[in-house]
Amino acid sequence: MDQVSLVIILFAALLIPLVMAKFKISSLPTAVMEIIIGIILGPSVFNLVNTTSSISQLSTIGVIVLLFLSGLEIDFSLFKKRRTALTPLEQKNAVNLPKYSPVRLSVYAYGTIVILSLLLAAAFKVSGLFSDFWLATILFATISLGIVIAALKEKELLSKAFGQTILLIGVFGELVPMMGLTLYASVYGSDSKSLWLLLLILAVAALLLLRFKPFFRFYQNINKSTTQLDIRLAFFLIVTMVTVAESVGAENILGAFVAGIVLKLLQPSESTRERLDSIGYGFFIPIFFITTGVDLNLRTLLSSGKTLILIPLFFLAYMVAKVGAYWVLKLRFKSANALAGTALSATTMTMVLAVLRIAKSMHTITTDQSGAFLLAALITCIVSPLIFNHAYSSEKEDLVKTSVHFIGANLSTVPVAQQLRKGWYDVQMYTNHEHNYETYHSQLPVTLMENFSASDLEDAAVFDTDILVLGHIDAERNYELAKAAHDYGVKRIIVRFEDRNVLNEHEDELKDLGVEVYNTPEANITLLRALIESPSTLLMLRDTENSIYEVRVVNHLYTNVQIKNLAFAKDITISQVIRNRKLIVPNGNTMIMFGDRLIFTGSKQDAPRIRQALATAN
Numbered sequence: 001m002d003q004v005s006l007v008i009i010l011f012a013a014l015l016i017p018l019v020m021a022k023f024k025i026s027s028l029p030t031a032v033m034e035i036i037i038g039i040i041l042g043p044s045v046f047n048l049v050n051t052t053s054s055i056s057q058l059s060t061i062g063v064i065v066l067l068f069l070s071g072l073e074i075d076f077s078l079f080k081k082r083r084t085a086l087t088p089l090e091q092k093n094a095v096n097l098p099k100y101s102p103v104r105l106s107v108y109a110y111g112t113i114v115i116l117s118l119l120l121a122a123a124f125k126v127s128g129l130f131s132d133f134w135l136a137t138i139l140f141a142t143i144s145l146g147i148v149i150a151a152l153k154e155k156e157l158l159s160k161a162f163g164q165t166i167l168l169i170g171v172f173g174e175l176v177p178m179m180g181l182t183l184y185a186s187v188y189g190s191d192s193k194s195l196w197l198l199l200l201i202l203a204v205a206a207l208l209l210l211r212f213k214p215f216f217r218f219y220q221n222i223n224k225s226t227t228q229l230d231i232r233l234a235f236f237l238i239v240t241m242v243t244v245a246e247s248v249g250a251e252n253i254l255g256a257f258v259a260g261i262v263l264k265l266l267q268p269s270e271s272t273r274e275r276l277d278s279i280g281y282g283f284f285i286p287i288f289f290i291t292t293g294v295d296l297n298l299r300t301l302l303s304s305g306k307t308l309i310l311i312p313l314f315f316l317a318y319m320v321a322k323v324g325a326y327w328v329l330k331l332r333f334k335s336a337n338a339l340a341g342t343a344l345s346a347t348t349m350t351m352v353l354a355v356l357r358i359a360k361s362m363h364t365i366t367t368d369q370s371g372a373f374l375l376a377a378l379i380t381c382i383v384s385p386l387i388f389n390h391a392y393s394s395e396k397e398d399l400v401k402t403s404v405h406f407i408g409a410n411l412s413t414v415p416v417a418q419q420l421r422k423g424w425y426d427v428q429m430y431t432n433h434e435h436n437y438e439t440y441h442s443q444l445p446v447t448l449m450e451n452f453s454a455s456d457l458e459d460a461a462v463f464d465t466d467i468l469v470l471g472h473i474d475a476e477r478n479y480e481l482a483k484a485a486h487d488y489g490v491k492r493i494i495v496r497f498e499d500r501n502v503l504n505e506h507e508d509e510l511k512d513l514g515v516e517v518y519n520t521p522e523a524n525i526t527l528l529r530a531l532i533e534s535p536s537t538l539l540m541l542r543d544t545e546n547s548i549y550e551v552r553v554v555n556h557l558y559t560n561v562q563i564k565n566l567a568f569a570k571d572i573t574i575s576q577v578i579r580n581r582k583l584i585v586p587n588g589n590t591m592i593m594f595g596d597r598l599i600f601t602g603s604k605q606d607a608p609r610i611r612q613a614l615a616t617a618n
Contacts, residue, residue: 005049006058006287009294012037013286026154027389029147031289031349032381038293049294055287062288063354064256065280067178068238070145070350071260072273074171087489089464100332102161106168109345110176112324113169117141120317129310132364134188135355138180139373140321142351143173144381151344151385153556155392156616162333162395166341169325174257177351182254185358204244205258208237209265230272231279237262253354270594274560292353292374301371310369314376319384322346336391343387352377401426405465407457407481408472409436409446412496412520416469417444423608430462452477454484463488470495475502479510486513494518551611553596558614564588568610572602 016033019025025033041049051059100108114137121136130136148170149158157163212233237259245255301307322345329338356373359365365373402425406413409431421427421444429446431437437448449456452472457463468490470478475497482495494516497503503519510517553559558566563574563586577584578597584590592598602610 005052006055008041008049009055009287009290012041012290016286027386029150029347029349029381029385031146031285032378034286034289035293035296035349035378038290039296039298040293041290042294042296044296044298049290051291051294055291058284059288059291060252062280062284062286062291063357064238064242064252065284066146066288066350067253067256067354068234068260068263069276069280069285070174071257072264072268072276073145073149074175074261074264087487088458089489092464098161098332102164102168105165105328105332106172109165109169109325109328110172112328113141113143113173113321113345114176116321116324120321124313124317129313130369132359134180134184135359135364136317138177138184139348139352139355140317141173141180142177142348142355143170143322143345144347144349144351145170145174146350147347147381147385148344151347151388155389156555156557156613159616160395162337162341165329165332166344169341169345173345173348174351177355178254178257181351181355181358182251185251185362188362188364200248201241201245201255201258205241205262208240209262212262213266228275230268231275234259234263234268234272234276251354251358253358270559274594288353296371296374298371298375301368301375304368307368307372310372311375311379314372315379318348318376318380319346333395334393336393337395340388340391343384343391347381347384348377349381402467403428403465404467404469405430405462406469406471407452407462407478408470408496409433409440410471410473413469413471414440414443424612428465430457430460452481454481457481457484458488463490465490467492467494472496473498475499479506482510482515483513486515492516496520549602549607549611550597550599551614553592553594553598553614555614555616556594559592559594561592562588563590563592566592568606568613571606572600572610574598574600 013034016037017030020028020030020033038049040046117137117140120140121130121133124130124136125133148166152158152163152167155163158167238256241255241259241262242252243255245258246252322342325345326338326342329341333341352373356365356370360367360370404417404420404425404427406417406427406429409429413429417427417429427444429440429444430449430452431440431446432449432452434448437446440446441448447460449460462468463485468485470481470485470493472478472481473496476499478495478497479502482493485493493514495510495518497507497517497519498521500519500521503517507517563569569588574586576599577586577590577592578599579593579595598614600607
């Protein structure tokens with residue numbers, strides 16, 4: 001029966017995403033569907049699956065891997081302090097920055113969640129509906145980070161201020177209850193040990209981090225096709241931290257969570273994370289979620305009058321505990337988005353499952369109460385994403401075009417500026433030649449200046465841009481202005497050098513500063529070679545309907561996907577893939593990886609939109 005139940009569970013895990021894709025069910029997280037299917041397969045409906053000892057062990061591994069991957073999701077760069085020494089451009093932009101940063105908003109928002117959770121737990125204790133004050137507080141304060149990340153990824157919000165804020169709230173909603181659960185288990189657990197021993201977990205984590213950091217950098221260059229050293233290290237960290245946690249009387253999920261944080265701080269490659277996701281979400285985690293549904297016997301739970309009362313009350317408590325975040329989010333975002341963010345923060349499942357598992361092992365909660373908490377959490381995962389998807393719309397700050405300033409209006413720069421203006425760019429040109437001004441100002445925005453000294457350009461806000469193109473014919477002037485723009489704080493600088501001697505003299509210095517350099521003769525040589533080797537290149541260049549584009553793929557929605565399965569595969573033609581500085585000639589089965597640079601052709605109507613989608617960090 002063990003094997004039959006496992007086969008059914010694995011078949012269900014295989015079938016669920018296929019069915020969801022077939023019927024376009026995107027409003028519900030996959031984890032929620034897996035729990036629902038588990039309920040149907042278990043004694044609640046068909047009674048096809050029983051939780052045996054082997055399945056229970058796989059389920060335990062599933063929750064450990066799930067918490068490990070949750071720790072791996074935390075973006076610690078969000079907590080970094082801003083540099084005290086700001087460039088002039090950063091100082092100028094700082095005046096226009098919103099008063100409340102994502103970190104500040106998330107701290108305030110989660111502070112309200114903790115306060116409301118304490119009040120709600122007190123209300124349940126006073127009313128006699130649930131007497132364990134601290135356990136209720138922990139449960140009400142939990143947030144499902146995995147569901148939050150999935151929803152934000154779906155709308156491509158992780159790189160935006162709103163997405164960062166909600167992500168950080170989710171991080172607190174998993175990290176704080178995790179620490180609270182550890183303290184709770186240490187104080188009230190029958191075999192708990194001294195609280196100070198919990199510091200041993202952090203000490204071991206710090207030791208592992210320090211010991212493996214140089215080694216991790218070393219073996220990143222090793223051929224891991226057969227050894228898979230990075231994956232071996234990940235599981236070594238998991239087992240080590242879980243063992244340490246259990247040895248000091250803490251819970252194994254805390255050790256797994258800390259192991260994920262350690263690996264994250266080691267800065268693993270994107271391919272390492274993707275393989276770990278494949279192992280976790282491909283096998284262990286679906287077993288955990290489906291088994292959770294199997295263990296829920298709705299026939300027994302719903303036969304209890306008290307359980308029927310507790311389910312809606314717990315659901316309301318989960319939602320009300322997050323209400324305070326609405327007014328905090330309104331400090332920066334519009335009301336509809338504050339509502340959307342509050343609703344998404346109310347999703348709770350992962351930590352609830354972990355908390356209930358531990359509480360049941362400690363015998364501090366009844367089966368009926370555990371079932372009510374879990375069913376209420378399940379409802380939040382159905383209702384909250386629906387509210388989020390319906391309420392959210394783009395913020396004004398996310399609709400600002402990329403600004404590009406050209407210094408030098410000539411035959412080399414004007415056609416490029418004209419094409420960019422048709423896309424998501426705010427273009428402005430500057431010239432010190434009156435003849436060029438009279439020639440081009442009717443075709444696009446051109447400003448006439450007397451000279452191009454660095455001080456004059458600063459005063460005229462020419463350096464106040466995202467991208468600066470120095471397309472003037474004077475190579476020495478371009479060199480001086482490039483250095484001045486870098487010191488001013490311009491993020492991206494592109495410089496034209498027609499004088500090869502000047503280029504040879506300054507090329508290395510400018511590249512060290514991150515300045516991009518181009519030279520027309522070299523570009524012509526490259527083009528001629530391309531025409532000889534690929535005659536169709538000329539057709540693409542002359543094509544008025546289509547154009548050539550290059551983009552770096554940083555949107556996870558389009559990674560680990562074969563080219564033939566891309567949603568817009570029929571709208572573009574990918575001619576080359578650049579991966580780790582190597583050229584790949586792609587075919588339909590070629591897998592797109594995170595960080596790949598794609599060179600493709602497409603219509604001038606569709607390609608810019610596709611390029612922006614691929615380049616949107618998520």
